[in-house]
Amino acid sequence: MIISVASGKGGTGKTTVAVNLALSLNNVQLLDCDVEEPNCHIFIKPVFEHRNTVFIPIPRVDQTKCDGCGRCQEVCVYNAIAIAKKKVLIFPELCHGCGSCTHFCPHDAIKEENKEIGVVEIGEKSEIQFIYGKLHIGEMMAPPVIRAVKKHINKKRTVIIDAPPGTSCPVITAVKGTDFVILVTEPTPFGLNDLSLAVKVVRKLKIPFGVIINRSDLGNEKTDEFCTSEHIPVLMRIPFSKKIAEIYSRGDSIIEALPGYREKFQRLFAKIKKVKISQG
Amino acid sequence: MKQIVIISGKGGTGKTVITGAFAALAEYKVMADCDVDAADLHLLLNPKIKNSHTFRGGITAFTHKELCEGCGACRAVCRFEAVREDFTIDPISCEGCAFCHFVCPQNAIEMKVNTSGKWFVSDTRFGPLVHAKLGIAEENSGKLVSLVRQKAKEIAEEKNYKWVIIDGSPGIGCPVIASITGVDCAVIVVEPTLSGLHDAERVVGVTKHFNVPVKVIINKYDLNCGMTEKIERWFKDKNIQILGKVVFNKAVVKSVVEGKTIIEYSNNQVTKTLRNIWRLLKEELERTN
Amino acid sequence: MKVAISSSGTTVESEVDLRFGRCPYYIIYDTEAESFEHVENKSGQAMGGAGIQAAQMVSDMNVESLITGNIGPNAFRVLSAASIKIYSGATGKIKDAVEKFKKGEYKQVNGPDVAPHFGMGRK
Numbered sequence: 001m002i003i004s005v006a007s008g009k010g011g012t013g014k015t016t017v018a019v020n021l022a023l024s025l026n027n028v029q030l031l032d033c034d035v036e037e038p039n040c041h042i043f044i045k046p047v048f049e050h051r052n053t054v055f056i057p058i059p060r061v062d063q064t065k066c067d068g069c070g071r072c073q074e075v076c077v078y079n080a081i082a083i084a085k086k087k088v089l090i091f092p093e094l095c096h097g098c099g100s101c102t103h104f105c106p107h108d109a110i111k112e113e114n115k116e117i118g119v120v121e122i123g124e125k126s127e128i129q130f131i132y133g134k135l136h137i138g139e140m141m142a143p144p145v146i147r148a149v150k151k152h153i154n155k156k157r158t159v160i161i162d163a164p165p166g167t168s169c170p171v172i173t174a175v176k177g178t179d180f181v182i183l184v185t186e187p188t189p190f191g192l193n194d195l196s197l198a199v200k201v202v203r204k205l206k207i208p209f210g211v212i213i214n215r216s217d218l219g220n221e222k223t224d225e226f227c228t229s230e231h232i233p234v235l236m237r238i239p240f241s242k243k244i245a246e247i248y249s250r251g252d253s254i255i256e257a258l259p260g261y262r263e264k265f266q267r268l269f270a271k272i273k274k275v276k277i278s279q280g
Numbered sequence: 281m282k283q284i285v286i287i288s289g290k291g292g293t294g295k296t297v298i299t300g301a302f303a304a305l306a307e308y309k310v311m312a313d314c315d316v317d318a319a320d321l322h323l324l325l326n327p328k329i330k331n332s333h334t335f336r337g338g339i340t341a342f343t344h345k346e347l348c349e350g351c352g353a354c355r356a357v358c359r360f361e362a363v364r365e366d367f368t369i370d371p372i373s374c375e376g377c378a379f380c381h382f383v384c385p386q387n388a389i390e391m392k393v394n395t396s397g398k399w400f401v402s403d404t405r406f407g408p409l410v411h412a413k414l415g416i417a418e419e420n421s422g423k424l425v426s427l428v429r430q431k432a433k434e435i436a437e438e439k440n441y442k443w444v445i446i447d448g449s450p451g452i453g454c455p456v457i458a459s460i461t462g463v464d465c466a467v468i469v470v471e472p473t474l475s476g477l478h479d480a481e482r483v484v485g486v487t488k489h490f491n492v493p494v495k496v497i498i499n500k501y502d503l504n505c506g507m508t509e510k511i512e513r514w515f516k517d518k519n520i521q522i523l524g525k526v527v528f529n530k531a532v533v534k535s536v537v538e539g540k541t542i543i544e545y546s547n548n549q550v551t552k553t554l555r556n557i558w559r560l561l562k563e564e565l566e567r568t569n
Numbered sequence: 570m571k572v573a574i575s576s577s578g579t580t581v582e583s584e585v586d587l588r589f590g591r592c593p594y595y596i597i598y599d600t601e602a603e604s605f606e607h608v609e610n611k612s613g614q615a616m617g618g619a620g621i622q623a624a625q626m627v628s629d630m631n632v633e634s635l636i637t638g639n640i641g642p643n644a645f646r647v648l649s650a651a652s653i654k655i656y657s658g659a660t661g662k663i664k665d666a667v668e669k670f671k672k673g674e675y676k677q678v679n680g681p682d683v684a685p686h687f688g689m690g691r692k
Binding site for chain 2: 190
Binding site for chain 3: 073078079080082083084085087089091094
């Protein structure tokens with residue numbers, strides 16, 4: 001089963017849930033798909049074994065074959081190609097790597113070259129195979145790096161994906177194709193506002209889901225009311241605790257530092273399996 | 281007129297609460313909510329929408345099945361897994377590159393313009409607010425962020441205001457880049473955790489890459505004083521000014537629940553620190569020209 | 570000889586628009602015929618690469634020079650490749666900018682004078 005952990009609002013506890021759930025189970029893969037700001041490795045502290053660079057293909061024009069016909073510029077919707085005095089100019093930061101210009105050049109004058117935009121690292125820690133992606137600073141697009149991380153999914157294991165915050169394309173890329181989504185929220189107006197957006201995304205993707213309410217005693221009851229009226233299962237509640245905040249701030253996992261939480265996360269997993277069957 | 285953006289790298293550090301505080305403290309300003317995926321500033325500012333506009337973010341492919349001959353050229357060329365087995369398009373995966381549209385021998389694929397969101401100009405008790413709502417599962421949030429920025433700037437110039445205060449989003453990608461380019465100062469809100477420091481380091485990298493001046497606020501600092509010290513040292517080594525350290529206080533959550541900025545809700549150590557921070561930031565920015 | 574000027578409106582009474590890529594119009598001034606025409610700039614609505622698209626359009630217009638407020642690196646690259654002379658720092662009304670240009674008061678620029686995304690939000 002592939003479980004993704006998302007939220008809408010940042011800072012609600014996605015990484016906390018993803019990490020501690022992964023540490024409570026056997027035969028697990030943990031994929032950190034928050035490639036702009038990956039954090040799971042801080043808590044898992046894996047031994048890294050492999051590192052792969054992530055590329056997107058950028059066109060390069062052979063000026064000796066090019067006659068300035070402009071066909072490449074016509075088919076580029078991103079304005080990544082300009083023609084000035086029959087000379088082709090490529091703008092790599094606007095290129096989405098779609099391959100259209102290369103295909104349509106009538107003189108075979110365009111070849112694709114790889115531009116590095118990030119890395120994927122793979123490691124191990126006890127029962128967990130850990131994979132994370134990191135987008136290079138200054139690069140704009142997270143989805144290609146997220147797709148590169150997800151290529152390592154091994155369906156024979158229980159896969160947990162830590163998704164990025166938000167509701168747009170990086171989150172969609174991370175959550176798409178997973179079997180269940182855990183939405184982590186906090187019971188405040190900000191949390192509820194963003195949760196309702198995240199719920200719409202997950203419903204559009206037609207994936208079964210449930211909610212975890214973190215810092216559950218800091219806020220109001222509106223989040224609970226929302227979940228009840230929308231028939232969304234609340235899978236777990238984690239009350240605010242300065243101890244948990246302090247453990248997190250050090251980069252330690254809750255289940256290793258506080259008794260009882262390993263069982264709580266194992267029960268969470270059992271509940272997810274039940275909910276998935278009932279919703280699926 | 282100076283533009284300030286509040287960013288963090290990591291989510292949940294307190295950007296929106298601090299933006300709300302600056303909105304309450306600054307005079308003659310326009311606010312802009314550039315966290316368009318998950319906009320929250322309106323929950324503190326209670327805006328009255330004066331005008332709203334649709335945002336056309338990009339294009340998405342659409343197959344006219346009656347023209348399709350099933351040759352599969354579209355599926356063969358699509359690199360984004362957006363063409364289904366029946367040659368219809370999955371709009372969520374489609375990146376609008378139009379390769380399929382150009383390659384289809386029957387001209388069966390049309391590129392349709394997306395109405396992918398809305399943006400608004402509103403009045404609030406603190407002044408004008410420009411904000412937006414990106415549609416569910418839409419992309420091009422960088423362009424929408426740029427639009428919100430542009431409109432906020434225009435209003436500030438029109439009314440001869442002193443400040444544009446921008447609530448940014450988490451991360452380092454295209455929406456964040458669009459919210460920081462050309463500002464007079466990016467204020468990074470850090471929390472005293474290893475994750476928070478790690479993410480702040482990356483977002484500092486982005487500000488340097490785009491030549492944006494940067495300052496820091498450490499929020500909820502007493503949750504781990506050792507970590508706070510480590511963060512202070514890191515920023516001091518980089519010659520980045522720390523505007524202040526805000527203590528953790530449950531009153532902040534209560535103020536959010538009530539839909540008020542912390543400045544309006546209470547009078548305590550948090551508000552005292554934020555007033556000092558604003559005063560310091562204001563003086564620094566008024567000095568430089 | 571034709572000169573393009575980034576403009577906020579369609580006549581010579583309009584103000585120069587400082588942003589090359591996202592201005593709403595260009596006024597094309599013909600120095601021999603002493604005539605003006607205006608062209609709409611559709612690049613302002615571009616997803617990205619507005620400067621590139623605008624520069625592409627201007628370079629297809631057979632102008633020798635461009636007068637604008639500021640120009641970013643992408644547009645600069647396209648216009649230079651098209652051998653178009655660029656004069657930045659212009660302000661005021663179009664007709665006054667044209668007079669200053671004729672008197673040689675504008676200096677040609679050798680590089681972009683603003684960072685990318687200038688037209689989006691910078692002072």
